[in-house]
Amino acid sequence: xxxxxxxxxxxxxxxxxxxxxxxxxxxxxxxxxxxxxxxxxxxxxxxxxxxxxxxxxxxxxxxxxxxxxxxxxxxxxxxxxxxxxxxxxxxxxxxxxxxxxxxxxxxxxx
Amino acid sequence: xxxxxxxxxxxxxxxxxxxxxxxxxxxxxxxxxxxxxxxxxxxxxxxxxxxxxxxxxxxxxxxxxxxxxxxxxxxxxxxxxxxxxxxxxxxxxxxxxxxxxxxxxxxxxxxxxxxxxx
Numbered sequence: 001x002x003x004x005x006x007x008x009x010x011x012x013x014x015x016x017x018x019x020x021x022x023x024x025x026x027x028x029x030x031x032x033x034x035x036x037x038x039x040x041x042x043x044x045x046x047x048x049x050x051x052x053x054x055x056x057x058x059x060x061x062x063x064x065x066x067x068x069x070x071x072x073x074x075x076x077x078x079x080x081x082x083x084x085x086x087x088x089x090x091x092x093x094x095x096x097x098x099x100x101x102x103x104x105x106x107x108x109x110x
Numbered sequence: 111x112x113x114x115x116x117x118x119x120x121x122x123x124x125x126x127x128x129x130x131x132x133x134x135x136x137x138x139x140x141x142x143x144x145x146x147x148x149x150x151x152x153x154x155x156x157x158x159x160x161x162x163x164x165x166x167x168x169x170x171x172x173x174x175x176x177x178x179x180x181x182x183x184x185x186x187x188x189x190x191x192x193x194x195x196x197x198x199x200x201x202x203x204x205x206x207x208x209x210x211x212x213x214x215x216x217x218x219x220x221x222x223x224x225x226x227x228x
Contacts, residue, residue, distance in 0.1 A: 034214070038155070038215075045218040046147075046155065046206070046215075046218055052213065091155075098170065100157065101155040101156060102154070
């Protein structure tokens with residue numbers, strides 16, 4: 001099964017909002033509300049930012065939000081900060097009882 | 111505080127075997143599914159395997175490792191294991207132990223590096 005499709009890179013200035021898309025199929029993103037997003041800073045383990053499409057774990061800033069429409073999920077970061085610069089990965093449960101990740105998006109804060 | 115500490119990584123020849131372990135603490139280990147996720151150098155994340163709760167929990171595998179890798183858990187020792195056989199260069203990666211099911215992983219270890227090379 002191919003990876004979910006994410007843009008390779010996005011960028012924004014401090015204070016702006018950016019959105020990262022994650023496109024799959026009806027067998028994964030479109031078929032279940034089990035999309036999650038992870039932030040990975042260089043040399044660090046990934047960190048859960050959003051689960052089940054639009055839920056934030058305790059301690060995650062409300063500047064991070066998730067949504068889904070059809071086969072595409074999105075992560076929006078508002079009020080961009082320098083510390084948000086990282087790689088972001090989406091993932092989804094699949095109809096094959098597996099989990100699939102996106103290829104990752106590098107966020108640059110200008 | 112949840113802690114996941116992986117061990118067992120190292121250099122192994124193609125066709126060889128390796129057993130990874132993950133020591134868990136800070137939560138009721140037996141009550142949660144556990145998983146392994148790997149990341150090849152400079153590449154993205156790849157889900158490897160998940161085991162459900164219970165001593166003989168149901169196991170799920172990515173197609174890329176099915177038939178070669180075996181996930182297991184020892185609830186008496188709060189330990190997650192991954193037995194890896196018939197290793198190839200494509201298995202070279204940092205292997206993360208994670209707490210969670212096939213919906214999401216809420217805690218991650220720091221990873222253990224597996225290098226397959228002659």
